[in-house]
Amino acid sequence: MSTNTSIIMPGERVTIVEDAAKSKRIILGPGLRRVDEKVVATKAGPLRHKEPNTFWVDNYQRRYVPARGDLIIGIVKARAGDLYRVDIGAADLASISYLAFEAATKKNRPDLNPGDLLYARVLNANADIEPELVCVNSNGKRGKLGVLQDGFFFKCSLNLGRLLLRESCPALAALTEELPYEIAVGVNGRIWVKAHSTRETVGLANAIMTLEQAGYAEIEKICGNLSGVMQA
Amino acid sequence: MFMNANLFEPGKSKPERNFIQGAVKQNTRFDGRKSNEFRDVKLTFGADWGTVAVSIGETKVLAQVSCDIGTPSSARANEGTLFLNVDIKGVAFLDEAQATHDQRFLTLNSLLERTFKSSRCLDLESLCIAVEQSVWCVRVDINVLNHDGNLYDASTIAALAALMHFRRPEVSYVEEEIRTFSERERELLPLLFLHYPVSVTYCVYKSSSQPLVDPTLLEENAADSVIVLSFNSYQELCTLNAGGTAPTNVRTIMQCARSAASRSKALVQFIRKALELDAERRQQPNQVAGLVDLLNESAPQLSFKHLMAEQGQTETNKADQLSGDEPMQLQETVSEEQTTDTSTQKIPEPQMDDSSWLPQEQNLSEEQQVDGVQLSSKQEVPTTAKAGKSKPNRGKNKFVKKQPPTPRKQNQSDSEEEVTQII
Amino acid sequence: MSKTDIEEASKDKLREMHCKFNALSRCDGSVMYSQGATVVIAAVLGPIEVKTQNLSIEGSYLECNYRPKAGLPQVKERIREAAIRDVLELALLSEAYPRAKMSVQVQELEDRGSIDACALNAACLAMLIGGLPLKYSFAAVHCIINEQGEFVLDPDQNETLHQQASFTFAFDSVDGNLLLVQTKGAFKIAQFNDIECICRAASAEIFEFYRRNIAKYHGSSAEQAAATKEGSNGDPPMET
Numbered sequence: 001m002s003t004n005t006s007i008i009m010p011g012e013r014v015t016i017v018e019d020a021a022k023s024k025r026i027i028l029g030p031g032l033r034r035v036d037e038k039v040v041a042t043k044a045g046p047l048r049h050k051e052p053n054t055f056w057v058d059n060y061q062r063r064y065v066p067a068r069g070d071l072i073i074g075i076v077k078a079r080a081g082d083l084y085r086v087d088i089g090a091a092d093l094a095s096i097s098y099l100a101f102e103a104a105t106k107k108n109r110p111d112l113n114p115g116d117l118l119y120a121r122v123l124n125a126n127a128d129i130e131p132e133l134v135c136v137n138s139n140g141k142r143g144k145l146g147v148l149q150d151g152f153f154f155k156c157s158l159n160l161g162r163l164l165l166r167e168s169c170p171a172l173a174a175l176t177e178e179l180p181y182e183i184a185v186g187v188n189g190r191i192w193v194k195a196h197s198t199r200e201t202v203g204l205a206n207a208i209m210t211l212e213q214a215g216y217a218e219i220e221k222i223c224g225n226l227s228g229v230m231q232a
Numbered sequence: 233m234f235m236n237a238n239l240f241e242p243g244k245s246k247p248e249r250n251f252i253q254g255a256v257k258q259n260t261r262f263d264g265r266k267s268n269e270f271r272d273v274k275l276t277f278g279a280d281w282g283t284v285a286v287s288i289g290e291t292k293v294l295a296q297v298s299c300d301i302g303t304p305s306s307a308r309a310n311e312g313t314l315f316l317n318v319d320i321k322g323v324a325f326l327d328e329a330q331a332t333h334d335q336r337f338l339t340l341n342s343l344l345e346r347t348f349k350s351s352r353c354l355d356l357e358s359l360c361i362a363v364e365q366s367v368w369c370v371r372v373d374i375n376v377l378n379h380d381g382n383l384y385d386a387s388t389i390a391a392l393a394a395l396m397h398f399r400r401p402e403v404s405y406v407e408e409e410i411r412t413f414s415e416r417e418r419e420l421l422p423l424l425f426l427h428y429p430v431s432v433t434y435c436v437y438k439s440s441s442q443p444l445v446d447p448t449l450l451e452e453n454a455a456d457s458v459i460v461l462s463f464n465s466y467q468e469l470c471t472l473n474a475g476g477t478a479p480t481n482v483r484t485i486m487q488c489a490r491s492a493a494s495r496s497k498a499l500v501q502f503i504r505k506a507l508e509l510d511a512e513r514r515q516q517p518n519q520v521a522g523l524v525d526l527l528n529e530s531a532p533q534l535s536f537k538h539l540m541a542e543q544g545q546t547e548t549n550k551a552d553q554l555s556g557d558e559p560m561q562l563q564e565t566v567s568e569e570q571t572t573d574t575s576t577q578k579i580p581e582p583q584m585d586d587s588s589w590l591p592q593e594q595n596l597s598e599e600q601q602v603d604g605v606q607l608s609s610k611q612e613v614p615t616t617a618k619a620g621k622s623k624p625n626r627g628k629n630k631f632v633k634k635q636p637p638t639p640r641k642q643n644q645s646d647s648e649e650e651v652t653q654i655i
Numbered sequence: 656m657s658k659t660d661i662e663e664a665s666k667d668k669l670r671e672m673h674c675k676f677n678a679l680s681r682c683d684g685s686v687m688y689s690q691g692a693t694v695v696i697a698a699v700l701g702p703i704e705v706k707t708q709n710l711s712i713e714g715s716y717l718e719c720n721y722r723p724k725a726g727l728p729q730v731k732e733r734i735r736e737a738a739i740r741d742v743l744e745l746a747l748l749s750e751a752y753p754r755a756k757m758s759v760q761v762q763e764l765e766d767r768g769s770i771d772a773c774a775l776n777a778a779c780l781a782m783l784i785g786g787l788p789l790k791y792s793f794a795a796v797h798c799i800i801n802e803q804g805e806f807v808l809d810p811d812q813n814e815t816l817h818q819q820a821s822f823t824f825a826f827d828s829v830d831g832n833l834l835l836v837q838t839k840g841a842f843k844i845a846q847f848n849d850i851e852c853i854c855r856a857a858s859a860e861i862f863e864f865y866r867r868n869i870a871k872y873h874g875s876s877a878e879q880a881a882a883t884k885e886g887s888n889g890d891p892p893m894e895t
Contacts, residue, residue: 007870009862010746010783011791011829031786033748042748042788044869058873061786063683063701065752075245089240091702091755115246127753128712152251155240192247198255202262238703239681278765279692283724285764290680294764298725322722323698323760325682373725375762377696378679523694523765527673527687 008041008057016047017055029056030065061158064089064188066125071145071165073153073186074133076116084112086120086133089155089188096120096133102142110147117148117192119184148184151194152201158189160212171211175204239325243453252454253439262450263289268491270446271382273502273536275393277510279522281420282398286390289448290380295372295390297398301361301410302369312359312367316344317374318387324376339460340383343473344374347388347429347462351470354395355424362405370395370423381449384460388431393503397510398423427464428500431471432492434459436478443488445495461489463496498540506534669796669809669857670769672864674777676784676872684785688777691811692767697777699785702755709756714749718758721774724765735771736761739778742795742825742834746779748788757787768811769797771823771837776861783869793834794861795825796854800842806850808857822847824854828862831855 008014017039020026028034031043032055041047045059064072066088074086074094083095096118101110112118120133135145163169164185172183181195181204191208195201242248252262259267271289278284282297304311320326320337348354359368372391376383399420402413434443435455443459444451452458457476464470469489474480509532525531670691678696679685685698702715709716719740723732743759759781761774775795782789798808799818807814815821820840827834838847 007866007873009792009828009866009869010789011827031788033751033788042751042790043786044783044792044865046873059786060784060873061683063703063786065702091704091752093704113246115244115249117245117247127751127755148247150250151247153245153247155242198251198258198260201251202255202260205262206264238700279767280765283765292679294724294762296725317727319722321760322720323679323682323685323696323762325698325700325758325760371726375722375724377762378681380680522692522767524673524689524692526678526694526764527675527689 008047009044010042012041014039014041024053026053029054031057031059066090066122066131068122068125070122070187072188073190073192074118076112076114092130094131094133100134102136117153119145119148148192151192152205153192154205156189156191156212161185161187161189242450249454253437256437256440267442267444275506275534276525277397282394284390284394284397286386288382288386290378291382291386292377293386293390294375294377295394297372297394299368299370299400301366304367309364310360311356313369314349314354315371320376322375324379343384343460346471351429353427353429355426358424361403381447381452382433384431384433392430395423396507429462429464429470430496430499431460431462432495434488436480438478459488461492463493465497465500467493502536502540505539666807669860674868684781686777686780690773693770693773694764695761695773695777696764697761697781699759699781701757701787702752705756710754712753715752715755715757717744717747718756719743721761724763739775745834746789746791746793748790751788768815769809772797775825791827791829793825793827794858796857797823798850798854822850826858
């Protein structure tokens with residue numbers, strides 16, 4: 001990822017991308033669109049590039065826009081016939097079928113109630129239809145998906161969610177050294193954590209929320225602070 | 233229709249609720265506060281009179297007082313009117329989730345009505361220009377900017393501070409003709425108060441007997457019941473609103489009331505102090521920045537923690553000042569009545585709760601002498617039915633209330649002036 | 656007198672601009688924006704669920720409200736609101752999110768002149784911060800002709816008391832096209848053209864202000880926020 005911080009504004013032509021497009025096929029991510037032969041920005045922020053051919057505009061957006069394959073945390077809002085309606089923080093409520101759970105059959109329905117938390121994967125996402133979720137993988141196994149019991153749940157920025165999900169993210173590794181915990185991160189900017197005690201969970205959640213605005217350099221320090229908090 | 237989820241609402245999922253219930257049991261709060269600890273309150277006064285922005289943590293509220301000349305209602309022909317309007321639809325986007333917010337909005341509205349209108353905190357008679365013809369109609373617009381819990385306190389603080397900050401133009405009524413003087417011709421007049429009410433909010437959970445004060449939105453949504461108490465600076469109860477499903481014993485409510493009373497007093501002091509500082513700034517030319525201060529990180533901030541930290545030293549000076557400002561002497565009979573009144577009121581208290589719930593009697597009577605003018609009229613303060621229920625001894629107070637309507641008039645120098653003008 | 660000097664100097668300059676991003680914690684993007692002593696706050700939410708009656712499969716529905724700080728919105732506010740909506744509708748790339756609603760709210764905090772232009776600029780910044788898809792950004796500039804026939808750019812309230820005519824222009828950032836023209840009072844066509852040029856020049860300054868602040872938001876927001884967090888970190892959150 002390039003750290004070029006020159007800002008592009010909506011409506012601007014992005015010639016770098018146009019040049020790259022001459023030699024190979026490229027993927028335009030969020031914040032870029034094609035108008036005839038031109039590539040034009042729709043959002044304000046620094047242009048990012050990921051090898052080999054993806055370009056997008058970084059924008060600290062807070063609203064989640066569903067995309068296929070995303071792991072998200074949703075809150076069950078209602079039952080509707082064969083479906084549950086789930087709030088995933090997007091424009092529409094998402095739906096999940098009774099049968100999209102491990103070992104679920106017509107007779108053996110999962111017992112979900114409004115207010116339950118779900119860790120699920122987005123199966124279908126399109127601007128024209130409401131998103132659909134599943135809690136099983138292609139083999140019919142639940143894996144890490146499903147209902148999240150107990151613990152604590154809070155909202156953060158979409159960026160923090162993505163940051164924590166990145167493989168190289170040092171934050172979770174640093175936190176693991178301090179205490180054992182469970183975590184589920186949704187790219188819709190929702191995080192669920194669970195540690196042994198209430199106080200540990202509170203400390204953990206606060207530490208993660210502090211990461212929200214901190215850079216990489218800060219992470220170590222915050223984790224150190226957390227251990228101090230735990231001992232107190 | 234499904235519940236609209238456009239605005240993320242914390243505390244609506246089961247894990248969150250269970251977690252908060254558990255945390256309350258262990259006396260832990262998410263932001264590290266103690267159960268009786270408040271968030272810092274910040275005031276920013278606008279360049280116009282009667283504009284104030286209040287923030288309690290992330291909860292932000294803007295209040296604006298305006299006034300115009302209207303006709304009085306026939307039932308109260310010699311009184312001005314006070315109108316309170318709350319707007320939650322603007323930048324706070326709270327109308328997006330109507331199913332969950334209607335209730336909250338109604339509670340907020342009724343709380344404000346009861347705290348400011350039913351308790352008669354403004355001297356409405358002083359707002360009369362000509363009986364049955366024209367009076368001042370004072371309007372308070374409260375715009376909620378951001379809701380992160382405890383909208384109640386933020387709104388009452390904003391409304392009170394804005395009313396206290398507000399200045400209205402002077403008018404004369406000669407030969408059936410009203411003449412309004414502009415700011416250049418005659419100085420603007422502040423509104424007259426009978427008492428200064430603000431509210432304090434508590435959350436009660438089934439899992440714990442310890443209520444949480446100044447809840448965040450997460451705590452408020454997870455709470456089983458929310459208790460709002462409005463006290464004035466004389467530590468009299470103006471409104472009590474206890475909703476929700478948590479069975480709450482009297483002891484808890486008394487405990488809340490006790491700390492709410494002293495908190496209200498401190499809050500009113502804080503608002504007074506902030507107003508003084510604002511007035512000082514206005515003395516100097518080109519110093520009124522107004523709400524631009526909200527954007528200016530280096531601007532001096534009128535925060536509760538900051539101002540009240542120095543409270544100890546300046547309090548005595550302030551008291552002196554105040555008594556100097558009051559032009560009228562309090563009639564001795566009234567003050568005697570008051571002290572006896574409060575003492576009878578206090579005697580049964582220890583039976584209900586071990587500790588005395590008002591501060592020492594001496595303090596109170598001192599304050600009465602200091603704020604003599606307002607005191608005489610505080611007898612007018614009606615207690616709501618609910619208040620009466622929680623504090624049965626207030627009934628005695630009511631008895632005294634009815635007796636002397638006469639000394640009040642004599643003390644209201646300003647309103648008297650108005651009256652003579654009319655006649 | 657020094658005061659008149661300042662006034663002289665300010666006749667062809669915009670007043671000082673300030674902005675604070677995400678001043679409100681719960682919406683998708685918010686901006687507190689000031690130009691001189693005029694302060695407005697704008698907040699956006701979107702894309703969000705839309706009511707069935709407003710639903711369109713072609714594009715998103717734009718909801719735009721302007722709220723005065725005192726009283727209910729009257730005709731004056733409605734006109735302002737309509738002007739803001741018209742400009743936003745032009746700038747918004749609505750086909751990006753069909754069947755959704757974009758909600759933009761503008762709250763007046765303090766009106767000290769040029770409130771129309773300030774409200775528009777704040778709305779634009781809020782949309783940029785909230786990440787709504789735009790065809791272009793826009794900037795609005797207010798200018799008056801005073802009694803002496805002089806042009807006063809971005810006047811404050813005192814200056815607007817005696818005016819012959821007032822103009823508000825909004826320009827887009829790509830082609831510099833006019834998105835909005837509002838005029839009041841009597842003027843000559845030549846004056847109109849002159850003022851349009853003045854405002855166009857001033858809009859460049861506003862675009863530069865947008866860019867500078869968004870760069871700051873993206874570049875140093877991490878450091879800045881960390882610095883402010885330091886203070887609160889001083890006392891650990893749980894110390895019972």
